[in-house]
Amino acid sequence: MATDSWAQAVDQQEAAAESISNLQLTEKEDKPKAEENGAKAEGEGEKTEEEEKEDKAAQSLLNKLIRSNLVNNTNQVEVLQRDPNSPLYSVKSFEELRLKPQLLKGVYAMGFNRPSKIQENALPMMLAEPPQNLIAQSQSGTGKTAAFVLAMLSHVDPNNKWPQCLCVSPTYELALQTGTVIEQMGKFYPEVQLMYAIRGNKLERGVKLHEQIVIGTPGTVLDWCQKLRFIDPKKIKVFVLDEADVMIATQGHQDQSIRIQRMLPKTCQMLLFSATFEETVWHFATRIVPDPNIIKLKREEETLDTIKQYYVSCNSKEEKFQALCNIYGAITIAQAMIFCHTRKTAGWLAGELSREGHQVALLSGEMQVEQRAAVIERFRNGKEKVLVTTNVCARGIDVEQVSVVINFDLPVDKDGNPDNETYLHRIGRTGRFGKRGLAINMVDSRFSMNILNRIQEHFNKKIEKLDTDDLDEIEKIAN
Numbered sequence: 001m002a003t004d005s006w007a008q009a010v011d012q013q014e015a016a017a018e019s020i021s022n023l024q025l026t027e028k029e030d031k032p033k034a035e036e037n038g039a040k041a042e043g044e045g046e047k048t049e050e051e052e053k054e055d056k057a058a059q060s061l062l063n064k065l066i067r068s069n070l071v072n073n074t075n076q077v078e079v080l081q082r083d084p085n086s087p088l089y090s091v092k093s094f095e096e097l098r099l100k101p102q103l104l105k106g107v108y109a110m111g112f113n114r115p116s117k118i119q120e121n122a123l124p125m126m127l128a129e130p131p132q133n134l135i136a137q138s139q140s141g142t143g144k145t146a147a148f149v150l151a152m153l154s155h156v157d158p159n160n161k162w163p164q165c166l167c168v169s170p171t172y173e174l175a176l177q178t179g180t181v182i183e184q185m186g187k188f189y190p191e192v193q194l195m196y197a198i199r200g201n202k203l204e205r206g207v208k209l210h211e212q213i214v215i216g217t218p219g220t221v222l223d224w225c226q227k228l229r230f231i232d233p234k235k236i237k238v239f240v241l242d243e244a245d246v247m248i249a250t251q252g253h254q255d256q257s258i259r260i261q262r263m264l265p266k267t268c269q270m271l272l273f274s275a276t277f278e279e280t281v282w283h284f285a286t287r288i289v290p291d292p293n294i295i296k297l298k299r300e301e302e303t304l305d306t307i308k309q310y311y312v313s314c315n316s317k318e319e320k321f322q323a324l325c326n327i328y329g330a331i332t333i334a335q336a337m338i339f340c341h342t343r344k345t346a347g348w349l350a351g352e353l354s355r356e357g358h359q360v361a362l363l364s365g366e367m368q369v370e371q372r373a374a375v376i377e378r379f380r381n382g383k384e385k386v387l388v389t390t391n392v393c394a395r396g397i398d399v400e401q402v403s404v405v406i407n408f409d410l411p412v413d414k415d416g417n418p419d420n421e422t423y424l425h426r427i428g429r430t431g432r433f434g435k436r437g438l439a440i441n442m443v444d445s446r447f448s449m450n451i452l453n454r455i456q457e458h459f460n461k462k463i464e465k466l467d468t469d470d471l472d473e474i475e476k477i478a479n
């Protein structure tokens with residue numbers, strides 16, 4: 001398995017390198033008309049990052065694939081109880097939950113020592129008798145999946161050979177990913193079986209499932225309950241709707257989920273999870289989960305306080321590249337992430353950097369999500385020292401060890417205004433106490449200078465000018 005993913009990663013890097021050299025060739029031929037003048041001009045006539053479809057489900061899967069541990073969050077959990085008079089109950093250890101020994105063993109085998117912040121409050125509610133309904137919102141990576149998987153496994157009666165827990169996920173891949181967590185956590189509880197209700201999993205008509213947990217996508221789950229009757233929805237005790245925010249972004253999923261929910265008995269425990277809580281998600285959540293308890297964990301604020309910000313003034317992308325080389329020549333950069341506006345620039349820059357002898361990873365929009373995960377994994381493991389990417393590709397991804405971020409192109413939205421939120425996310429730090437960071441912005445036109453000024457105004461933070469021809473000056477920024 002490990003060898004496969006390694007081999008796959010090498011293939012991708014090679015394929016990427018190949019496409020880089022192809023790009024380089026065509027670019028050279030196009031040279032006369034390729035006078036590029038800042039992000040805006042550069043975006044013309046080619047696919048800009050805004051045009052690349054932002055795929056929430058893919059981003060979510062990517063985050064799951066690359067995450068190795070919990071996201072650090074020191075914010076307080078906000079709990080709204082259905083019955084405000086009942087005592088608020090939270091746990092600091094898994095023992096306190098009186099889990100079945102097989103499950104406790106499974107939890108520890110996964111390397112979980114104590115409940116995460118959201119789990120402390122959510123698990124007692126989910127495991128209470130009678131079971132309570134819950135809507136929980138917290139950023140991805142805070143332990144929601146592990147929490148509801150544990151709840152499902154706890155509520156199953158292994159002697160009953162029919163589906164008792166139903167979990168719907170927005171995509172086939174996300175369903176498989178959650179299924180893996182069920183399998184890991186239920187490793188010492190082999191009497192409990194799992195079935196995937198996903199496209200391609202064809203069963204003979206008239207079959208009745210004997211697996212106790214079914215996980216799938218809304219359309220197939222609905223068919224299995226209604227049309228094909230593989231599942232008797234009246235026997236479902238726990239219904240989980242995962243990634244509600246991703247779910248509502250997909251046409252038809254909202255309706256299908258509501259139709260599934262309507263077939264379930266009134267006594268069925270309804271649990272809904274989401275990474276965000278906009279109005280639309282909230283509206284959907286309250287339709288799926290009657291009389292809910294609500295748990296929210298605020299996202300950790302990103303700040304620019306520990307970041308040193310500079311800008312470099314250039315006239316073309318070639319000059320920007322030269323400035324970048326000067327910076328690399330003057331200071332030691334352990335690992336850097338470089339953001340470009342378009343795939344084309346990212347490809348070009350990755351090629352130029354490789355030619356200079358850097359070990360470069362390229363994250364590009366046309367890669368499959370698993371391929372992207374493999375590239376990031378290699379970078380995280382230090383196999384490459386520079387990661388060049390477009391913004392869409394890297395949205396939502398944190399590579400914690402990176403101390404230098406370079407905006408080869410400044411982030412702009414589709415109307416050509418500064419994208420302050422993306423700027424903050426790219427270079428801001430959350431919960432990385434004591435780690436100082438360095439951000440370098442490349443400016444190459446009046447347009448991009450204006451964007452930079454507006455970013456400075458927005459954050460009320462001065463971005464110092466850096467003269468990249470002056471080696472002594474560059475050296476100073478590293479101290």
Ligand SMILES: Nc1ncnc2c1ncn2[C@@H]1O[C@H](COP(=O)(O)OP(=O)(O)OP(=O)(O)O)[C@@H](O)[C@H]1O
Pocket residue numbers: 060063064067068069070071110111112113114115116119138139140141142143144145146147275
């Ligand atoms: N109590 C715990 N202790 C240590 N690690 C944990 C704990 N709970 C979960 N994890 C691990 O932390 C990571 C994130 O957990 P999980 O996938 O449950 O989060 P999530 O909020 O569901 O995020 P996402 O929605 O992106 O899946 C996983 O690698 C998981 O194995």
